[in-house]
Amino acid sequence: AQTVTQSQPEMSVQEAETVTLSCTYDTSESNYYLFWYKQPPSRQMILVIRQEAYKQQNATENRFSVNFQKAAKSFSLKISDSQLGDTAMYFCAFLDGNNRKLIWGLGTSLAVNP
Amino acid sequence: DVKVTQSSRYLVKRTGEKVFLECVQDMDHENMFWYRQDPGLGLRLIYFSYDVKMKEKGDIPEGYSVSREKKERFSLILESASTNQTSMYLCASSQRRQPQHFGDGTRLSIL
Numbered sequence: 001a002q003t004v005t006q007s008q009p010e011m012s013v014q015e016a017e018t019v020t021l022s023c024t025y026d027t028s029e030s031n032y033y034l035f036w037y038k039q040p041p042s043r044q045m046i047l048v049i050r051q052e053a054y055k056q057q058n059a060t061e062n063r064f065s066v067n068f069q070k071a072a073k074s075f076s077l078k079i080s081d082s083q084l085g086d087t088a089m090y091f092c093a094f095l096d097g098n099n100r101k102l103i104w105g106l107g108t109s110l111a112v113n114p
Numbered sequence: 115d116v117k118v119t120q121s122s123r124y125l126v127k128r129t130g131e132k133v134f135l136e137c138v139q140d141m142d143h144e145n146m147f148w149y150r151q152d153p154g155l156g157l158r159l160i161y162f163s164y165d166v167k168m169k170e171k172g173d174i175p176e177g178y179s180v181s182r183e184k185k186e187r188f189s190l191i192l193e194s195a196s197t198n199q200t201s202m203y204l205c206a207s208s209q210r211r212q213p214q215h216f217g218d219g220t221r222l223s224i225l
Contacts, residue, residue: 035213045204045216091156097211100145100164101172106156 002027004094006105013082014113020067021077021108023092030054031097034068034075039107040088048090051075053097082112116141120205120217127224133192135220137205144209146188148172148180151202151219163188195224 003026013019025034036048051059051068058066063080079086092105121136139146147162149172159172161180169180177199181189188207192199200223206214 033211044218045206047213047215050213095211100208100210101147101159101162102214104157106154 002029002094002096002103004092004103004105006090006092006108008108009106010109010111012111012113013079015082015084017082018078018080019082019110021079021090021092021110023075023077023105025073025075025092025094025103027073027094027096029096029098033095033097034066035093035095035102036064036066036075036077037091037093038086038088039091040085045091049077079110084112084114086110087112116143116207116215118205118207118215118217120203120220122220123218125220125222127192127195127222129194129196129224131192131195131224133195133222133224135190135192135203135205135222137188137190137207137217138186139188139207139215140186141207141209141215142185143207143215144185145207145214146182147206147208147214148178148188148190149204149206150174151204157204160190197224200224 032053034051038048039045067076089107091107094103118139148160149157163169163182179191203220205217208214
């Protein structure tokens, strides 16, 4: 079965610092997609970044970047220059290219402290 | 931008009531999903639909049913609400191999 593991239930970081959230997954598929979602307190779940497994280059969106290690099945999210608005639950998710359902990690609660 | 609209942000119902949660998306997405979210348990898939009148069970379908009569609308039905169905319910939609887009969620309390 495909699984996604987020080993850090809670993390905190000081404003303006860099933090890395870890995610590992397990699959025997070669065609898949990986996502990081952000859910601020009492607000909507939004997509932060996506990575296609066939692309070797790590995805980047402004202050958010990933470290995609395909052989190790690792997909970590780095947030640079952390801001108070980055305080949220962060979920890692996996999509098999032949499927329609996302497989979700349990999430990491990130607190950015002033 | 994709918009996924859930009919209520907050809803309070009584045990035994039949409860309807509605979700509408405006991007002609083929896939629609209903999740429940509970602290420490992440997102758990209840049902999803990949076409009109088509549905598949997710991980926790017991006590729920769904309806998709039109492509843009996906309804979640609690046939006889129970207190253990008190939760946050999230609706999402997507195209194949694309990210899911979420509504604001419905916080449902069953008294």
